[in-house]
Amino acid sequence: MTEFARPASHRPPRRGLMFVLSSPSGAGKTTLSRRLLEGDGDITLSVSATTRPPRPGEVDGKDYWFVSPDRFADMVRDDQLLEWATVFGHRYGTPRGPVEAALHEGHDVLFDIDWQGTQQLQQTDAASDLVRVFILPPDLAELERRLMGRATDPIDVITGRMARARDEISHWGEYDYILVNDNADLCLAELRAILKAERLRRKRQLGLADFVRGMLGQ
Ligand SMILES: Nc1nc2c(ncn2[C@@H]2O[C@H](COP(=O)(O)OP(=O)(O)O)[C@@H](O)[C@H]2O)c(=O)[nH]1
Numbered sequence: 001m002t003e004f005a006r007p008a009s010h011r012p013p014r015r016g017l018m019f020v021l022s023s024p025s026g027a028g029k030t031t032l033s034r035r036l037l038e039g040d041g042d043i044t045l046s047v048s049a050t051t052r053p054p055r056p057g058e059v060d061g062k063d064y065w066f067v068s069p070d071r072f073a074d075m076v077r078d079d080q081l082l083e084w085a086t087v088f089g090h091r092y093g094t095p096r097g098p099v100e101a102a103l104h105e106g107h108d109v110l111f112d113i114d115w116q117g118t119q120q121l122q123q124t125d126a127a128s129d130l131v132r133v134f135i136l137p138p139d140l141a142e143l144e145r146r147l148m149g150r151a152t153d154p155i156d157v158i159t160g161r162m163a164r165a166r167d168e169i170s171h172w173g174e175y176d177y178i179l180v181n182d183n184a185d186l187c188l189a190e191l192r193a194i195l196k197a198e199r200l201r202r203k204r205q206l207g208l209a210d211f212v213r214g215m216l217g218q
């Protein structure tokens, strides 16, 4: 097959996009986002702030910024969060500074946030930069098996997460893409395909008109 290759230096600069992953707890978004980030130098994770206590193995500043309720309230008051919500009795929010800096530099940003946060981002000026992906489990029994198998939460917390799963899933219609995470390799390949195609959208190619004019000598 013939490839119409363009040298990278001839590519017009691109506008960064906001890649949102939501799912009921346990469907696999943390696993998938880690793998997506590993193989892609153009996208960075938005590390959320949360008042939830760290799970074993979670690292402050990498998985989350673990903050006190008072600190979180200060961040809200000082408008340091792009969006925030209460989930499972704890507060979670997206620090504004790192996201704005990454987008400004033309990098994409990955968000692991719930439907409430996604709705809030949708209402900002950045709505046209949003790509919203919802990840479904194959079924609810498998979701529960994954939460149990992850073994990071006590049984009452797992019960709470299962109770909220239906509510989270009911928001699937607010997303651009719906994936079923049955086979993680397949789901990852689908995520990569979405990201690749979204990056090529005309509206994200800054300076495209100049690029084409230059090509045509106009
Ligand atoms: N709105 C919002 N939701 C968040 C944020 N960070 C995490 N969440 C959501 O909070 C929920 C609970 O996250 P977590 O306690 O890590 O549990 P997990 O989803 O089972 O790994 C998930 O639905 C996350 O997507 C955030 O910054 N904003």
Ligand SMILES: Nc1ncnc2c1ncn2[C@@H]1O[C@H](COP(=O)(O)OP(=O)(O)O)[C@@H](O)[C@H]1O
Pocket (backbone or CB within 6 Å): 023, 024, 025, 026, 027, 028, 029, 030, 031, 032, 146, 147, 149, 150, 181, 182, 183, 184, 185
């Ligand atoms: N496709 C899959 N098949 C089987 N298990 C999976 C799959 N994807 C994720 N898991 C497992 O399910 C559990 C929950 O995944 P996780 O990524 O923590 O979910 P979330 O971040 O959505 O809460 C983890 O133990 C993970 O290894």
